[in-house]
Amino acid sequence: MAGQNNNNNNNNNxxxxxxxxxxxxxxxxEDIDYKNVDLLKKFMTDKGKIQPARVTGADARxxxxxxxxxxxxRNIALLPYIVQE
Numbered sequence: 001m002a003g004q005n006n007n008n009n010n011n012n013n014x015x016x017x018x019x020x021x022x023x024x025x026x027x028x029x030e031d032i033d034y035k036n037v038d039l040l041k042k043f044m045t046d047k048g049k050i051q052p053a054r055v056t057g058a059d060a061r062x063x064x065x066x067x068x069x070x071x072x073x074r075n076i077a078l079l080p081y082i083v084q085e
Contacts, residue, residue, distance in 0.1 A: 023057055032065045034072035037079060044070065048083040 031039065043051055043058075043066050050070055053063040073079040 025056060025058055025062070029062055029065055032062070032069050034069040034076075034078065036069075037073060040066070040070050040073055040079060044079070046083065048080055 025042075027039065034040070043056055045051055050067050053060065056063070056066075058066060070079060074081050
């Protein structure tokens with residue numbers, strides 16, 4: 001009885017592994033600019049970290065533009081590197 005397979009508890013089921021996709025942000029890639037601080041703050045945590053693409057729903061190209069714009073804004077002191085508590 002120890003060698004029997006239990007088919008009711010199949011972990012390889014594709015329905016069990018399927019994740020729900022998050023909606024993509026409704027902004028254009030042309031709107032992402034280091035001077036647009038209000039938009040960039042939406043892609044940062046309250047601690048000042050850049051949120052990953054799996055959280056924001058951005059594709060790879062948009063995520064690269066977002067992170068580059070945030071880094072440029074940090075460099076010229078439009079955005080803080082860390083948030084003081």
